[in-house]
Amino acid sequence: MSAAPRSNAPVVTIDGPSGSGKGTVSRLLALRSGWHLLDSGALYRLVALAGSLSGVASSDVAAHARIARTMRIAFSSDARGQERVLLEGQEVTGALRTEVAGAGASRVAAWAPVRDALLERQRAFVEPPGLIADGRDMGTVVFPGAALKIFLTATPEERALRRYKQLKDKDSSVSLAALSLDIAERDRKDMTRSVAPLVPAADAIVLDSTAMDADGVTDEIYSHGRTLRLW
Numbered sequence: 001m002s003a004a005p006r007s008n009a010p011v012v013t014i015d016g017p018s019g020s021g022k023g024t025v026s027r028l029l030a031l032r033s034g035w036h037l038l039d040s041g042a043l044y045r046l047v048a049l050a051g052s053l054s055g056v057a058s059s060d061v062a063a064h065a066r067i068a069r070t071m072r073i074a075f076s077s078d079a080r081g082q083e084r085v086l087l088e089g090q091e092v093t094g095a096l097r098t099e100v101a102g103a104g105a106s107r108v109a110a111w112a113p114v115r116d117a118l119l120e121r122q123r124a125f126v127e128p129p130g131l132i133a134d135g136r137d138m139g140t141v142v143f144p145g146a147a148l149k150i151f152l153t154a155t156p157e158e159r160a161l162r163r164y165k166q167l168k169d170k171d172s173s174v175s176l177a178a179l180s181l182d183i184a185e186r187d188r189k190d191m192t193r194s195v196a197p198l199v200p201a202a203d204a205i206v207l208d209s210t211a212m213d214a215d216g217v218t219d220e221i222y223s224h225g226r227t228l229r230l231w
Contacts, residue, residue: 001098003007006124009126009128009129009130009131009142010129010130010131010134010146010147010148010230011126011131011132011133011143011146011147012029012035012130012146012149012221012225012230013028013133013135013138013139013143013146013148013149013150013197013201013204013219014026014132014133014134014135014138014147014148014152015134015135015136015137015138015139015140015149015150015151015152015154015200015201015204016136016150016152016188016198017153017159017165017183017187017198018102018183018186018187019154019158019159019160019162019163019183020152020154020209021150021152021154021161021162021209021214021217022134022135023041023080024214025152025209025214025217025218025221026039026132026133026134028214028215028218029035029218029221029222030132032088032218032222033129033130033132033222033225033230033231034129034130034231035130035131035132035231036125036126036127036131036132036211037098037129037131037132037134038122038125038131038133038135039075039135039137040122040133040134040135040136040138041105041134041135041136041141042075042085042096042138043068043073043118043121044086044105044106044108044109044114044118045088045096045101045104045105046071046073046092046101047064047067047098047105047108047114047118047148048064048066048073048104048105048107048108049064049079049092049095049096049100049101049104050067050069050087050088050202051063051064051067051104051108051151053087054201056155057108058104059088059142060188061111061114062197064108064111064113064114065111065113065114065116065117068108068117068121069112071088072087072088072089073085073086073208076087076168087188087223088092089208092129094139099167099176099179099182100186101175101184103182103186106186106189106190108193109136109193109196110189110192110193111195112195115137115141115195115196119141119142121193123140123143125140126143128166129231130147130230130231133146136190136196136198137197139151139201139203139204140196140198140199141196142202147230148205148221148224148225148230149199149200149201149203149204149205149207149223150207150221151155151201151204151205151206151207152209152217153206153207153208154207154208154209154210155210156180156184156187157180157208158182158209159164159183160176160179160180161163161176162182162230163179163183164176165189167196168177171210178214184200203225207220207221
């Protein structure tokens with residue numbers, strides 16, 4: 001397993017649990033800095049989704065690792081600047097952001113062969129002028145030498161409410177109580193798995209976003225980066 005990304009361009013990692021706001025903040029920070037963006041969670045969601053679409057058994061670790069190595073993916077934006085994700089040439093953006101896909105990602109992310117297969121794909125995103133890497137093990141495993149590491153968190157109640165607000169317009173049957181239970185279970189799995197558990201890096205700055213909006217969190221991280229002369 002390689003220990004470093006291929007480029008010497010700087011990396012800022014933003015890790016944290018589901019609903020902490022790391023995805024939104026990472027996109028805002030990439031836009032403000034002009035840096036590239038890696039949504040590592042999307043890669044794990046794509047592995048699980050590709051396995052489901054191709055009829056692979058949900059417990060088949062080797063098959064999912066092969067998918068992680070070979071799947072053809074593309075990230076882009078539409079004319080309005082909204083996210084677009086293609087899997088094997090097919091639009092999967094909507095399917096990728098469901099709770100089912102999130103649960104699938106949590107499942108396959110616990111498998112070392114899948115994580116190993118995706119490691120170099122993630123590191124290949126590092127290009128000048130720099131990379132904002134959003135995930136759960138960006139600062140601990142994928143980019144241990146990152147110039148700035150952030151661990152973003154919030155109370156479980158606030159994180160469930162954020163997910164509810166994100167999903168209610170897409171799915172009228174979504175339940176806040178069910179989301180709260182799902183987030184608690186996903187936290188348990190992510191924090192206790194034997195491979196790359198969800199924990200702050202020893203040198204990470206821990207930010208509690210419970211009482212902050214995305215712009216406020218972005219401002220604070222950008223300030224830390226400016227202190228380090230990253231932009």
